[in-house]
Amino acid sequence: MIPEIFASDPSWPYSKAKTAVIAAASAVIREEGPRAATLKNIATRAGITEPAIFRHFEGVDGLFEGLFSAYERVYQRTASAFSAEGKGIAKLRAASVAMVGNIAASQDFSYILLNARHVFRGYPDLKAKVAENDAKDHGAVLACIAEGMKSGEIRSDIDPVSAASSLIGSIYVAALVWIESGFGFDIREVFADRWDDFERMIAAKPAPKSREAKAAARDRSAAYFPLRPAAVAKSRGSSGRKAAAEPRRKPKPTAKVAKRPAAKKATAAKKPSSKSK
Secondary structure, eight states, X not given: OOOHHHHXXXXXXXXXXXXXXXXXXXXXXXXXXXXXXXXXXXXXXXXXXXXHHTTTSSHHHHHHHHXXXXXXXXXXXXXXXXXXXXXXXXXXXXXXXXXXXXXXXXXXHHHHHHTHHHHTTTOHHHXXXXXXXXXXXXXXXXXXXXXXXXXXXXXXXXXXXXXXXXXXHHHHHHHHHHHHTTSOSOHHHHHHXXXXXXXXXXXXXXXXXOHHHHHHHHHHXXXXXXXXXXXXXXXXXXXXXXXXXXXXXXXXXXXXXXTHHHHHHHHHHHSOOTTTO
16 A cells, blocks of 8 residues: 555655555565565565566666665655754654654555664665664754753753663654554554653653543553553452452461470470479
8 A cells, every 4th residue: 555655745756556566565574574575575465467567666676776765755754854943842842743643654664764774784875875864863853952951941961862862762662563563553642652751851840741641641551562461360350450469378387386385295294293292
């Protein structure tokens, strides 16, 4: 399926037929890995013959160049968010939301966006461009954090590099779980919770979370990281509340301890009474 992010883009350079082949290749890579992106598997997924692929691309290498074009198009949309107006936390929030929105809109292509270094590892020039783009993303996040620290809205005692890595990592993990779930939840809602946590961590004056927002976050987190039934049954009672811990039982006396009273009685019996004397 061709994502709307490409279908509605007038500057997208490929025809509908070529885009369908690229989409089929991206779906194969997401489901089976880059090594499975053979002409046979891609043709089967696209519903065409292998020779038909050569009418659109110069073999597998040409197809991977098309995949890289898709990766770059999604990346450019994300990078443009960092060039928008605004500073500090507001700009970082808008760019992060745009990044997650682009991931949500591209679905199968999002796997390539997240794992571009691995997907294009066989093409040194393309891999170098991916590394360059990753460095730009990290630098753009660092610049927003530096602006926020300078204005006083971001704490001055945090490590900017660690904070940037934390934000980028949270987006990556949320997207990875979303992909592996078969797009089973709204990644934008889940990231909204992750962003709230991140902002409270870095903000000089974090806003408190309302009771309703906390309840909604718990519900979304349950969908994001669902507990196994066995774990739920073990940790919760029938009422749905966490089961109270059982009181400790006293250890049973050993056989040696149990015989002590009898030994004392025998000793008392052998002791002569005062009357016998």
